[in-house]
Amino acid sequence: MTDETDETSEGIKGTGGDSKDPGDEVQYHVEVGPGDVADAVLLPGNPERVDTITALWDDHEEVAAHREYRTATGSYDDTPISVTSTGIGSPSAAIAVEELARVGVDTFVRVGSCGAIQPGMEVGDLVITTGAVRQEGTSDEYVREDYPAAADGEVVAALVAAAERLGYDYHTGVTMSADSFYAGQGRLGFEGFEAAGSAELVAELQDANVKNIEMEASAILTVASVYGLRAGAVCSVYANRITGEFRTEGESRASETASLAVALLARMDEVKREAGADRWHAGLSL
Template sequence: MTGDSEDPNADVQYHLEVSEADVADTVLLPGNPERLEKIVDHWDDHEIRAHHREYRTATGSYEGTPISVTSTGIGSPSAAIAVEELARVGSETFIRVGSCGALQEDMDVGDLVISTGGVRQEGTSDEYVREDYPATADYEVVAALVAAAERLGYDYHTGITMSADSFYAGQGRPGYDEFEAAGADELVDQLVEANVKNIEMEASAIFTLANIYGLRAGAVCSVYANRQTGEFRTEGESRAAETATLATHLLAKMDEIKHEAGAERWHPGLSLSE
């Protein structure tokens, strides 16, 4: 039996070191802890609430809407820990804000990809549920992200994302000393043929856990590379952060309108007009 300091169900969460008072209902989930500062630049105010291991958490507001951000580090295992512990302290909506490699030739570096679902190439979600369980983004979160990208005038794409557990071999790249994993030479072509839009490393696990727990999740990623054209630039990071921030505000408005209309879910009959 573990001691209280190691109890993952304690009021202050073991890995994130946050409590219920530290986080808002909606949390943005970048991988890189350094991305936190770029995200909060779009907010009206913020306060750092915790920093432990790869997990940095800040909470503030945007246009009167409470909002939090927690970095997750690289990969689905640590992202799943973040979702688990944030859910335990009351957060209900999660938006991954990241970078990705685009798969379709018409996707430019700097564009945004708003995920509607995920190919579960990562292994973390397999620890939770059978492999044929779908990893789907919440349609309200997708709608809010699309509305935000439209209002901001950013180029975006929607569709299926593949989440991998490896940046190199698992994404069809050569490993050390030109090592190639089995099937690596066919992976990208197969994904392109299936109209998968992009590759990253966390979205499908976040979607799966959110669906299991009855929570909402989505993802918006900046295209850093196009795997067909070979183009690579670290561009568009701020666009993803701004889009996710505005989407959080729009989700809050959607929830308010739903409540006033007595509707359980957002639908086209409800208006988000200013």
């Protein structure tokens, strides 16, 4: 029996039966409980990006730090907001969505970096995901492979409105989420290793009008959708896969856009309540 199978009563027992659901208790990986986080949580991969994000807020307090998961809660534009880093890849991102949902979170916005693969996309631009190609394996363990990884329309609308208000260059469209940074994204591996099909991968995605490549969005969108929760993603372009240019630029713009989007979503929810509407739509004004 490994360490993972017998750590706590909340952990996976490995006996074939269901493990104890933490329910309203402190969550096993992210180490947050009810009241620790806001209804909306930003999900960067890099734990260091938590500091970039919270620097933009009115106030904040770090409430948990365990493994790759750092969580802070505060306010932006007088709106409650939280952030939890997820580490690299879909397995750990799905864990964050699972456990944050269990303590009441209903809205998730991935804030990340990506590689752009279409002409006219510059390093530092933002990409707002409308849907994602599920080239990661995590979401396959939740639902059949032909289930779409679709971003919630309200979250997409809020992200677009935020980018417009802030004056940031952005693109909208389909994202591809991979399970590896190298072979899975058409890059050469160690000593020039080339995975089968990797040479054609980017060209095939370009032909299908996919805008960018990253590693978490499709799992976050899929898991949130399965549970009836809202999710979206905004990424800054670090790599231009057409020109080969790479710079770590635009991180703060993605962070500010996502933070403002959460504030706009809160206003959209208030307008819906006042109008007695189930969904925000263009006929309702912010």
